[in-house]
Amino acid sequence: AQKITxxxxxxxxxxxxxxxxxxxxxxxxxxxxxxWYKQPSSGEMIFLIYQGSYDQQNATEGRYSLNFQKARKSxxxxxxxxxxxxxxxYFCAMREVYNTDKLIFGTGTRLQVFP
Amino acid sequence: EPEVTQTPSHQVTQMGQEVILxxxxxxNHLYFYWYRQILGQxxxxxxxxxxxxxxxxxxxxxxxxxxxxxxxxxxxxxxxxxxxxxxxxYFCASTSGGELFFGEGSxxxxx
Numbered sequence: 001a002q003k004i005t006x007x008x009x010x011x012x013x014x015x016x017x018x019x020x021x022x023x024x025x026x027x028x029x030x031x032x033x034x035x036w037y038k039q040p041s042s043g044e045m046i047f048l049i050y051q052g053s054y055d056q057q058n059a060t061e062g063r064y065s066l067n068f069q070k071a072r073k074s075x076x077x078x079x080x081x082x083x084x085x086x087x088x089x090y091f092c093a094m095r096e097v098y099n100t101d102k103l104i105f106g107t108g109t110r111l112q113v114f115p
Numbered sequence: 116e117p118e119v120t121q122t123p124s125h126q127v128t129q130m131g132q133e134v135i136l137x138x139x140x141x142x143n144h145l146y147f148y149w150y151r152q153i154l155g156q157x158x159x160x161x162x163x164x165x166x167x168x169x170x171x172x173x174x175x176x177x178x179x180x181x182x183x184x185x186x187x188x189x190x191x192x193x194x195x196x197x198x199x200x201x202x203x204x205y206f207c208a209s210t211s212g213g214e215l216f217f218g219e220g221s222x223x224x225x226x
Binding site for chain 1: 146148156157158159160163165170171204206208213214215216217218219220222
């Protein structure tokens with residue numbers, strides 16, 4: 001069964017600093033995708049970044065990068081140059097390719113960016 | 116930019132009443148989902164829908180729940196007889212195979 005673990009319920013970071021949000025996963029499917037979503041206080045789910053299990057390079061999208069360590073089954077999100085607007089809940093999620101078509105979410109990390 | 120739209124944004128209902136939550140997925144997407152999020156908790160999978168039938172459902176998705184795609188655009192979630200514990204934000208999502216695109220959610224409050 002697939003499983004996503006986010007061990008940091010909350011994180012604080014100062015504006016303009018970088019922050020890493022941790023995510024580990026467990027799956028028996030050799031092919032899977034890893035996703036990060038942002039949920040601001042308004043409630044919507046915003047897609048940030050995707051990493052495929054066979055991708056050789058770490059995914060990057062602007063200030064977001066995914067530190068993918070396949071052997072350790074970790075997919076940490078790195079936000080560089082934090083902004084006040086980055087304050088939100090962040091969810092790591094995984095989707096197996098062969099066993100299921102659903103996306104399974106971790107419990108989330110609440111990030112607070114302070115001036 | 117195409118988006119997933121959900122109605123209503125907020126619904127208040129009495130316990131035992133039927134509720135229908137509506138979603139219009141992105142038009143060329145083939146996979147559709149409902150998720151729910153109880154306040155302050157994780158986002159939980161309810162059901163996935165592909166090729167006009169349920170492809171997978173969670174243990175939460177019991178006989179009180181049903182989904183339908185009555186026409187080419189709408190995707191509905193029906194809760195037959197609501198319970199207090201059904202109070203949550205319900206998200207519809209769709210995808211063509213990559214990331215899921217979520218609607219803004221429908222907040223259901225059961226009194």
